[in-house]
Amino acid sequence: MIALRVVAFVLGGLVLQSALVRVVGGGAIDLGLVAVVSVALLYGRVAGLLAGTLAGLVQDALGGGVLGMSGLGKSVAGYLTGVVGTQFIVTQTVSRFLVFVGATVMNGALFVGLSVLLGLRHYDRPFLDVALQGVGNAVIGVLLFHLIEFLPGAREWWRVVLERRRKRRFH
Amino acid sequence: MLRPDASSRARYLFVAVVVGHVLLISAQVGSPSGPSLFRLAFVGVVTETQRATWALVGGVRSVWDGYMALRGVRAENERLARENTELRVLLQQERAHAGAAEQLRGLLDLRARVPWTTTGAEVVAGSTSPDFRSVTIDKGLSDGVRRDMPVIAPAGVVGRVALPGGHTATVQLIIDRSAAAAGRIERSRTEGIALGNGDGTLRFEYLSATADVVQRGDVVVTAGIDGMYPAGLVLGHIERVERNGPSYRLVTIRPVVDFSTLETVLVLLAPTPVWTPAATARDEKVIR
Numbered sequence: 001m002i003a004l005r006v007v008a009f010v011l012g013g014l015v016l017q018s019a020l021v022r023v024v025g026g027g028a029i030d031l032g033l034v035a036v037v038s039v040a041l042l043y044g045r046v047a048g049l050l051a052g053t054l055a056g057l058v059q060d061a062l063g064g065g066v067l068g069m070s071g072l073g074k075s076v077a078g079y080l081t082g083v084v085g086t087q088f089i090v091t092q093t094v095s096r097f098l099v100f101v102g103a104t105v106m107n108g109a110l111f112v113g114l115s116v117l118l119g120l121r122h123y124d125r126p127f128l129d130v131a132l133q134g135v136g137n138a139v140i141g142v143l144l145f146h147l148i149e150f151l152p153g154a155r156e157w158w159r160v161v162l163e164r165r166r167k168r169r170f171h
Numbered sequence: 172m173l174r175p176d177a178s179s180r181a182r183y184l185f186v187a188v189v190v191g192h193v194l195l196i197s198a199q200v201g202s203p204s205g206p207s208l209f210r211l212a213f214v215g216v217v218t219e220t221q222r223a224t225w226a227l228v229g230g231v232r233s234v235w236d237g238y239m240a241l242r243g244v245r246a247e248n249e250r251l252a253r254e255n256t257e258l259r260v261l262l263q264q265e266r267a268h269a270g271a272a273e274q275l276r277g278l279l280d281l282r283a284r285v286p287w288t289t290t291g292a293e294v295v296a297g298s299t300s301p302d303f304r305s306v307t308i309d310k311g312l313s314d315g316v317r318r319d320m321p322v323i324a325p326a327g328v329v330g331r332v333a334l335p336g337g338h339t340a341t342v343q344l345i346i347d348r349s350a351a352a353a354g355r356i357e358r359s360r361t362e363g364i365a366l367g368n369g370d371g372t373l374r375f376e377y378l379s380a381t382a383d384v385v386q387r388g389d390v391v392v393t394a395g396i397d398g399m400y401p402a403g404l405v406l407g408h409i410e411r412v413e414r415n416g417p418s419y420r421l422v423t424i425r426p427v428v429d430f431s432t433l434e435t436v437l438v439l440l441a442p443t444p445v446w447t448p449a450a451t452a453r454d455e456k457v458i459r
Binding site: 015017030032046050056063066070072115 | 181300333
């Protein structure tokens with residue numbers, strides 16, 4: 001059941017990104033990464049890792065790039081976000097914002113770094129691009145979590161998630 | 172025998188996934204022999220799913236549009252009637268222009284059609300990643316589409332076929348960070364390389380620094396020497412020129428194609444002709 005939710009979350013993010021890119025040009029937001037980070041915060045590091053792999057491979061395949069480039073960055077970002085979500089309490093707006101920015105920086109560092117290292121792509125201002133995308137992803141991610149918390153039954157579900165994390169942290 | 176706990180298993184899985192990705196990347200980078208079977212199979216599955224999703228979304232949208240169209244149809248009719256009147260006047264003017272153009276066409280002995288075999292394709296999806304500027308079209312290997320075939324729109328160059336699947340193909344847009352085309356400034360005939368910036372523009376590099384060859388507003392066309400794009404296709408207009416002493420520091424091209432509203436494109440099916448100066452001049456006349 002969790003696996004289905006994770007797949008739905010990731011594919012939903014990618015479909016929305018596909019529509020967004022055509023309407024506003026994309027660039028400043030990566031909804032695939034937002035979905036991966038959200039999955040990692042909700043379901044833990046393994047879910048984040050696998051969600052990152054799925055999202056990245058699909059993006060690479062459809063984008064025509066080298067398979068694994070996006071997957072590597074997103075897998076690492078998803079896993080580390082899951083670790084952070086387990087070790088720290090990430091329920092405040094500021095902490096969530098920082099997690100999304102951090103995950104974007106991690107993903108960007110790996111993707112841009114590998115691209116430049118292998119001579120595959122050219123970046124004029126990589127730091128600014130990644131920073132802007134970090135802010136864009138964080139805003140969307142924080143809003144998404146606020147939306148999730150307003151859904152019916154969300155409070156109870158969120159309590160279960162936090163309880164599960166607490167057990168993981170101490171056992 | 173000790174069994175690894177959940178935490179260790181997660182770490183092992185993490186390491187396995189990272190190593191898997193690195194091996195995957197290593198297997199592709201620097202390989203001279205086209206896309207692998209694995210890649211083609213993976214892309215085929217993903218693009219077919221995307222095509223099906225797009226068809227479903229299109230169906231829902233069409234039903235919704237139909238419903239919305241029924242509402243306010245009267246106001247729409249009135250507006251259309253007004254537009255019809257205005258368009259009739261415009262049509263008269265355009266007929267006069269067309270007559271003049273036809274005379275000029277005869278004088279210049281231009282051929283009326285593009286000399287290459289083409290196939291029309293519909294854009295069925297955009298890129299799912301902000302790092303790639305690409306679109307998926309509904310024509311693939313079964314329609315004769317092959318890797319590196321140029322893709323154009325009425326306004327100019329769209330990009331190249333990056334990865335053809337069975338019935339769909341991924342087209343790398345010319346504005347992608349890893350896209351490039353040999354370009355020529357129409358006014359000064361100076362050649363350079365147009366490279367995608369990833370932000371909707373191109374930068375023009377390897378220009379001669381010995382003369383004032385670039386001006387804002389100059390039209391840049393394909394040079395036809397890169398073995399991919401035929402000569403004379405419009406790439407865009409020079410938007411920005413920055414100099415650093417005698418050399419050009421930054422020359423930016425604004426593409427003529429609006430990639431956000433791209434719906435139909437043409438794929439040039441025939442191989443790009445081998446470049447010769449005479450052929451280049453002839454092709455430019457034909458296309459433009």
